[in-house]
Amino acid sequence: MVVGRPEWDNRDMEIISAIQQRLGEEAVITPGPGMDPYLTERRGLFAGNRARAVVRPADTEAVATVMQMATEHGVGVVPRGGNTGLCGGAAADDNADVILLSLERLNRIRRVDADNFTLTAEAGCLLSDLQAAAAGAERLFPLSYAAENDCQIGGNLATNAGGMNVLRYGNARDLALGLEVVLADGRIWDGLRGLRKDNSGYDLKDLFIGAEGTLGIITAATLKLFPPVRERATAIVGLNSAAAAVSLFGRLRADSGDTITSCELMGREPLSLAIAHGTGCAEPLTTSYPWYLLIDLTSSARDAALDRRLEDALSGTAEGIGDYRIATDSTMAADFWRLRNSIPGAQKGAGASIKNDVSVPVADIPAFIEAASAAVIEACPGVRPCPFGHIGDGNIHFNLTRPTTMTDAAFLEQWAPLTRRVHDIAMAYSGSFAAEHGVGQLKPGEVARLKSPVEQDLMRRLKTAFDPDDRLNPGKVVPPIGRPPSAG
């Protein structure tokens, strides 16, 4: 992937030296192999192996200084968190006339306010550290997903991360009450308010969230906390159709008193892959079903009787619902969850895969899966759709495993056309071609191809209003005018 940068020019050295003078030696990674981890992109999909400097400011003022220096030197700035994004938003692009700015040293939890159910933390804090700090105050910070030990809250907010608990607690956006942001020109916007109600002007906060650092650099946030989880019930259910899963989800939401926290749909194909290639994964039910739901109910009450609620909801006769098992202890619950969490890795055991991150209205999930499966099979006979995802959010990871008769390389050449077909079908159901992983440098072409001209124009107006000289994460999210459509 990244092979280090062959040589450094005078302009690089001039910028590095200037930053060292202003922010101290320790704020700059000097050219050499030490830079490589900062230039590597997780999947190796993006160039990212060039930047004029890698800077690690220690506080918000130093981030502001970097932006001022970017203007002085006429370069862009690529902000970078935990490097767990999958769309190249935190990697330098081909242009390479950028400073890569790592937020990792802004890692202080500034305040935990249990009475206000809030926590204020800097951008470089690890998500798992925030979860722990909340737990220490008998509170829950509910954002949770596979990369939680590596990802940083600044990146979570910049990409509006989703994860396992969105159904109950919302995306990262929904968890942020206030932000501190360094603007393109180096000014600092102090919007660190911990208020549930504030209608004293335009909603600036939500503009920066999900903008992937293209409108400003999030340096700290005040986040919502919740009561801690004191009771949990987990079940796995076999289903005869995806439509039955949609109905069961709606009924469970109501009957459980909206205590449903996760509701993960798995097709038989990805479940089979998990059982075949995952570690410690066993057939969960005695009968095989075309579809499965993995359900978690949680409550902060000590006597919520969640097991009984699950039993009541599942034992009633309802069309399309087959066997089920309710976990009798946390070990069994972990066994069920291991099936779900093994799917992404298990796909690798069956050859190359093409990943899609789409969402549609919940009610349209069955029709979407049917239409998208037919379309990709038509385009690439033998391809194995592996649909799974967060049914309550309408977020389906419509992943494709290569035909058994095809080489990995030949299959991956189909990435663009197959992905485009899946996106087209998601859009036909008023869905999204970028549900929880963002746009980065992977999908600006799809923004250009699939978003209305009006929406693209509004996006460009915002970019121009906040970053007229294109200093902030250039080339990401907003497609340049006239850029030819490409796949994402």
Add this chain to the structure above:
Amino acid sequence: MVVGRPEWDNRDMEIISAIQQRLGEEAVITPGPGMDPYLTERRGLFAGNRARAVVRPADTEAVATVMQMATEHGVGVVPRGGNTGLCGGAAADDNADVILLSLERLNRIRRVDADNFTLTAEAGCLLSDLQAAAAGAERLFPLSYAAENDCQIGGNLATNAGGMNVLRYGNARDLALGLEVVLADGRIWDGLRGLRKDNSGYDLKDLFIGAEGTLGIITAATLKLFPPVRERATAIVGLNSAAAAVSLFGRLRADSGDTITSCELMGREPLSLAIAHGTGCAEPLTTSYPWYLLIDLTSSARDAALDRRLEDALSGTAEGIGDYRIATDSTMAADFWRLRNSIPGAQKGAGASIKNDVSVPVADIPAFIEAASAAVIEACPGVRPCPFGHIGDGNIHFNLTRPTTMTDAAFLEQWAPLTRRVHDIAMAYSGSFAAEHGVGQLKPGEVARLKSPVEQDLMRRLKTAFDPDDRLNPGKVVPPIGRPPSAG
């Protein structure tokens, strides 16, 4: 208040005639007394008695036509919903070179999608009609407040309305998944997506919500629905301090399994006013306390045992908590709620009052109330603070009733200086001077006085980017550069 407009000039008639030609006779209210209801502002605080025309378009395309015509004729457009706002956002300002655009004919519920837990409705739909449509599909649309039979969802979204259930379900902003918006130049942005996860570009939706029509005119929205309420428990609790209320709120949130939907704080003074001047209001407890909490737990589960949870939480010994009563039936629950709902009207019985709509972090409510009370009493001896509000949201209506020895008129002359003092103290606690009623034309001066220059600059950049010719609700929300500070 409004006395009708004495005369109409040629420019008025030219604009009216042009609109009639394009949109039909029925789309225009012709000059005369029929116009008065459209030019009246509820409290009579704002001029609002002049507009070049009153237009009632029937659909989104017609709204777009009005915006195009506004450009052609060089006038502004003031969008107007149910006219229940209190900050003059929907009233014409002194300038009067505007078309007043009523959304009332855009009143179709386009779709109720129970499986997706969403509803799509046009801006002119009454809030109570949306509640009813949701209930008809066994769903809950939780936005609720006193004006719900008169207010329109477009106005709710344009002002990011709050209300009684924010603690559980969020503000209007949190309930909107997608919007349809007519832009300043008459283009239509179709952002009517019903998705829980969509990170395919900048968050445009949240810019229009709470912008009070100054960035675009919301013509339709896709809104979140929830499972219906099937069980409810209501209690009133006497407390020795506001701090005890904050602690009890935190404990109740956790112990009730986060089923707490409303948590209303009332000081003894406003409660006494309600008992003295309200209809059907009786002392709720045998002992008098300085503070009271009115608590609602709700659940969509049929066996949530909410009464028992309330009893368990309240019967435990905790500092500062006095007597309590749990409603044994819905009549008693209604009696408790009548006390809370009678406060705003009851204040009138005790003479003129000055209203504040501030928020602070929940933990700071006791200190804020103490500091603000001391400040207003110092400035106006004998003034009676009547604090009440939504404790879980940190939203205190810090209303002031005139001293018994003062005339209404003399007291109301203190509006600006007293309000400024209260706002200053809210800001000192990192609070907001406009929590749930917005800015309108009442508080742009406070925006100029209290918001940072950086934040004002970002607001102006947004206004310029989306409405460069200042056609959309001119003079509202964003303070003009150099405008002298005034009270709000």
